Amino acid sequence: MTEQGWDLLLLYGHTWRKDFFRCLVNFNFSGPHAVAAVDRSGEVRVIVSDQWDLEGLAAEGRASFEPGFAAGLSRFITNSGSAKIAVAGKELMQSRFTSTDHASATAAVEELRRVKSPEEITLLRQAAELSDRGYQHFANAAEPGMTEYELVAEVESFLKTNGAEDNFMLIASGGTEVVGMKPPTERKLQVGDSVTTELTPQVDGYYAQICRTLVIGEPSAKQLEAFAIFEEARQAAEDLLKPGVDIADVARVQNDVFRKFGYGEYTGSKYTRVRGHNLGLHPDESPYVLEDVNYIVKEGMVVIAHPNTYLPLSGYMVFGDTLLVTANGCTSLNTTERKLFRK
């Protein structure tokens, strides 16, 4: 704050994006809004918009409840007497909560969040371990005739029973007609389906992700051929990922594998979104692993590299682990077998 000339830093969260708030005050508020404010002395004050959140925060420092959040926040800012105010998460704020007088601290705080502390890595390991167990439950529960949303209900129940706060999860099932993933539908699983999932449990604020594909029945030759390409791409990313590498190259080496096999067109935005992303208090943090995103990887980052895309061989397929960047490379926080699962 001193370097930037900020007198007061506000970290804003709403029900969807609690991450900026939780990077300072790791409390899972019910919402819809919360702000943590820190001044140069290090004193932290919190404003919430739900009275039960206020009681839950009792041990977290000076907190207040403002049912009219906009007016309460405005009063707080005025009373702080701060000359220079910055807001992390300003872009997410309702316009009436902020003004052009407030600097955006979003990029600066995102950068601070990218390299994880030992305590954060411990939580991410716990989340990754839960994602492994969750995927095993997913694979055990999936069976022909079950709808996608019933399968997700089973996984959700397992994750919550085992302490997950939340879960980011996409799913798809079917054959070559499947071009991407979405929330679960009433479609029933059938023999021959590829069942794909990104499973991302949250433990004490932190998300870890696992991506695997499961075939109902025996995989076809084309499904096996496709999986071999995904496996080579995933391995290429993990072989490259280390401090000092440009994240764009982590995307490039994955895409090069698809190009080598003649499937380069399936590495673009028509068929896929990203080749991975950072993980932490939000399940989809920047930097994104894309060939046109340049960012030098640092030790202590936690990233998923996933070559998820559509291929005409198999339909959409997913594959990837949560990776901790170490001094000389990276290590997977997942222990789930790296294979094309079958049921």
Place this chain on the structure above:
Amino acid sequence: MKRGWITWDKTELPPSAFESRLAVLRQHLAAADLPAVVIYTDIWKSNQGRYFSNIMPYWNRALLVIPRDSAPILLCGLSPRVYPWIRSVTILDEIRPSQNIPLQLSQLRTEKGWTKVGVLDLPQIPWDLAVPNAVDVPWNSVRPQPDDAELSMHRLAAKMAREILAEEIPHGVDAIDHAFVGRLERRFRRAGAEDLLILLTNGATPPLPPNGSNLGQSFSLTLALEYRGHWAKISRSIVPHVPGDSNSKTELLSGPYPWEACNVADLTSGALFALHTETRQDGRRLFQGDSYWQGPNGAELL
């Protein structure tokens, strides 16, 4: 993000309901001489976009643009690969890929010749999506009262919450809160709940997210349940509720968010809301609550 079943059953929520809502909105636009209104929507601030189109951008955000004289247009960052799914669960047909939503809106305005547009609840639009040359269209002016379809859907949500919880709550006695939440997640999601949030207390605090505590013999929980885009929120205690409540909490369900704390005195006619009351028994805090709408004869249970 949403990982429950997002769907549109046209026998429950007929297309005519959306047509009527859009007609009211377009009357407002005509009266205000506005060519279109822009509605912000995301995973959690979704009530308004859902009301007019049934859109749920399940892990992202979007702008719903409703022209005065043509079909709604969705500007969203979701992949075109999921557009068929979006079309299957909404009234929408035209969807424009928008990695840069403000730019896409600007291009749309230029294309349509719209120099001035309305924005639903303009002061609430996210800072980075600020719309230039815009006029505020207050939510209350285009959704003055809930229509029959909206009430019916909220009643279904409340009924699901009440009935399943009545069966399940005995299983919480002496359970670890995480395990009980897991049990409820399974039951509600298999029954078709789109989303739910469960807060619990063993009597020492208000209902809060589970933290590994034993619920003991006298616990309460608050359940927010979304059924096909429509929320209900209830609180229940394992112990029969005793009159003489000492505290209460009121939450608006028909604003832009699934719930938002409010004062009872601020509830206007037509508001949907949850009311939770607290009482103490043997030093333990117990909570009870239900969802209501502010009808012509006062608060009516949903």
